[in-house]
Amino acid sequence: MALVNIKIEGISYQVESGMTILEAAKACGYEIPSLCAFNHGECNLASCRVCLVEATGARGLVASCVYPVAEGMEIRISSPAAVEARRNSVELLLSNHNKNCQQCDKNGQCELLYVAQLTGARDDAFAGSYSERHIDRIAPALVRDTSKCILCGRCVERCKNAHGLGILGFENRGFNTFVAPAENRSFADSPCIQCGQCVNVCPTGALMENSEIGKIDAAFKAGKHVIVQAAPAVRAALGEEFGYPIGTPVTGKMIAALRRLGFERVYDVNFGADLTIMEEGTELLGRLTNGGVLPMITSCSPGWINYAEYNYGDLLPHLSSCKSPHQMQGAIIKSYWAEQNGIAPEDVFVVSVMPCVAKKFEKEREQEKVNGIADVDAVITTRELARMIKRSGILFNRLPDEEWDQDIMGDYSGAGVIFGVTGGVMEAALRTVYYKLTGKEKEAITFEEVRGHEAGIREASIDINGTVVNVAIASGMKSAKVLLDEIREGKSKYQFIEIMGCPGGCINGGGQPYVRSCFLPNESDDILDTYKEKRAKALYTEDERQVIRQSHNNPQIIELYEKYLGEPNSHKAHELLHTSYAAREGFNELD
Numbered sequence: 001m002a003l004v005n006i007k008i009e010g011i012s013y014q015v016e017s018g019m020t021i022l023e024a025a026k027a028c029g030y031e032i033p034s035l036c037a038f039n040h041g042e043c044n045l046a047s048c049r050v051c052l053v054e055a056t057g058a059r060g061l062v063a064s065c066v067y068p069v070a071e072g073m074e075i076r077i078s079s080p081a082a083v084e085a086r087r088n089s090v091e092l093l094l095s096n097h098n099k100n101c102q103q104c105d106k107n108g109q110c111e112l113l114y115v116a117q118l119t120g121a122r123d124d125a126f127a128g129s130y131s132e133r134h135i136d137r138i139a140p141a142l143v144r145d146t147s148k149c150i151l152c153g154r155c156v157e158r159c160k161n162a163h164g165l166g167i168l169g170f171e172n173r174g175f176n177t178f179v180a181p182a183e184n185r186s187f188a189d190s191p192c193i194q195c196g197q198c199v200n201v202c203p204t205g206a207l208m209e210n211s212e213i214g215k216i217d218a219a220f221k222a223g224k225h226v227i228v229q230a231a232p233a234v235r236a237a238l239g240e241e242f243g244y245p246i247g248t249p250v251t252g253k254m255i256a257a258l259r260r261l262g263f264e265r266v267y268d269v270n271f272g273a274d275l276t277i278m279e280e281g282t283e284l285l286g287r288l289t290n291g292g293v294l295p296m297i298t299s300c301s302p303g304w305i306n307y308a309e310y311n312y313g314d315l316l317p318h319l320s321s322c323k324s325p326h327q328m329q330g331a332i333i334k335s336y337w338a339e340q341n342g343i344a345p346e347d348v349f350v351v352s353v354m355p356c357v358a359k360k361f362e363k364e365r366e367q368e369k370v371n372g373i374a375d376v377d378a379v380i381t382t383r384e385l386a387r388m389i390k391r392s393g394i395l396f397n398r399l400p401d402e403e404w405d406q407d408i409m410g411d412y413s414g415a416g417v418i419f420g421v422t423g424g425v426m427e428a429a430l431r432t433v434y435y436k437l438t439g440k441e442k443e444a445i446t447f448e449e450v451r452g453h454e455a456g457i458r459e460a461s462i463d464i465n466g467t468v469v470n471v472a473i474a475s476g477m478k479s480a481k482v483l484l485d486e487i488r489e490g491k492s493k494y495q496f497i498e499i500m501g502c503p504g505g506c507i508n509g510g511g512q513p514y515v516r517s518c519f520l521p522n523e524s525d526d527i528l529d530t531y532k533e534k535r536a537k538a539l540y541t542e543d544e545r546q547v548i549r550q551s552h553n554n555p556q557i558i559e560l561y562e563k564y565l566g567e568p569n570s571h572k573a574h575e576l577l578h579t580s581y582a583a584r585e586g587f588n589e590l591d
């Protein structure tokens, strides 16, 4: 690694050659305000001009996010010209901004307000006219409000990087520029998979999840039986909203908070994950032994399902027909649980807390409904749950650790916990498939070869008693496309494929807490490099702590089949727990 000598504010440093001034200054402990630059050059359009500094060898001020360091360079962040220019840049952004901060869900985590504070932008120095506002609230998962957009381009780059999709782009020119799907369509009228990865990177309230907190408030007021279920990845990240280090599992405190928010029952979606494995593992074994369509592909990520329906309609028979865990569990709450408790299904209101915004879309699908009744009535993200806890006045950090309700459902195995990480569904399924093929448990319970926390493709050949199962795992649609094209071309060597919509799986879902070093002062500066690994570790640790680590050994699952469902893949199980897909071609025209 070559080093260069530089000076910042007259103090000598050695930094890596090739770094930008912004990166070098950060490595030396300085904070230069920045907005459009993101994640080691993932977005580097240099459009916001918030990061201007003086540097020897340059003419005038330079954008530190793209200007590289050089041997002997002297950098001044504090020169009066640089300070004024940075302040002017922020004031210019604010002059064309809908500053209704008190109604904005981004308030408290808004990077524009953060740099306004940092640069001292206080005056309405450039007050004038505003660009035309475009607002899209049609899609169940997402809201786009161009009046809060600073045209940084982070969302545009993230959609390309994560999925190779390019749903969002710049429309028009100059003062009339805005960011939107092609032809300013709604997300709902474009092939957007509603994953929310663009929401995760937006510095302002221009892209947000479509909040469903109001629906829950209304259900409480209407006297419904409001039942909540929380997905595994939520407990691995919720603590970040309350000052815990990234990767701290806060399961017990989350349960305690949900109870205090008024939910009648607090269930773990891991029960539903165990149920999914029973259904999906049986389906896979059936396909392996009866000449069914292979490779079979997992179906618990609605972002992936959207992508498949838009782009690979010819491959839909490869998808497992299993609903995702929270939909399965919702269906069981509104049937078995409601029956056992003598409550009419229409009086039950099921809320899912999810790391994912696409689940908001999934719960609306007609194919998910049972006799016209939705399995789940509201989906809130990890971030929305944090907002509910904060507005309630609960001191999260002081809550005791409480246990899930486990009356007739809610018990779970370690296999269910790891669903939140890329490779987790595969591993959970293999634990049960191994048992079904051999009649005994695998001695070393885990399948390390399928583990990971990053996007990309992993593959393995698993020999189970002479039956070799070739498996592959992909997260993010860019990686998935490689595997799907192989199937289309008849070149796939796999029997079982796991695909997750978000890179790294649900731990990095579009509804997880924002990862920004400016709002996480106790974290080290490389959090964008390490947060996925840390959140994944929290889930693998919880798996290790479980006494029961295979879905087929969950006693409440065994009881559910004995008392209600019969066998996995039975007629009743199909009615409640399975779904169907349809290719989507062409889009509705906007009015």
Ligand code: SF4
Binding pocket: 097, 098, 099, 100, 101, 102, 104, 105, 106, 107, 108, 110, 111, 112, 113, 148, 204, 205, 206
């Ligand atoms: S995006 Fe930020 S500055 Fe804009 S209204 Fe929301 S909180 Fe305020």
Ligand code: SF4
Binding pocket: 142, 158, 159, 163, 165, 167, 168, 191, 192, 193, 194, 195, 196, 197, 198, 199
């Ligand atoms: S929700 Fe996902 S697919 Fe849609 S624009 Fe955002 S990143 Fe792209």
Ligand code: SF4
Binding pocket: 148, 149, 150, 151, 152, 153, 154, 155, 156, 179, 201, 202, 203, 204, 206, 207
């Ligand atoms: S929508 Fe958000 S991420 Fe996209 S350009 Fe606007 S401010 Fe940037």
Ligand code: FES
Binding pocket: 033, 034, 035, 036, 037, 045, 046, 047, 048, 049, 050, 051, 052, 063, 064, 065, 066
């Ligand atoms: S952060 Fe450098 S120009 Fe935007």
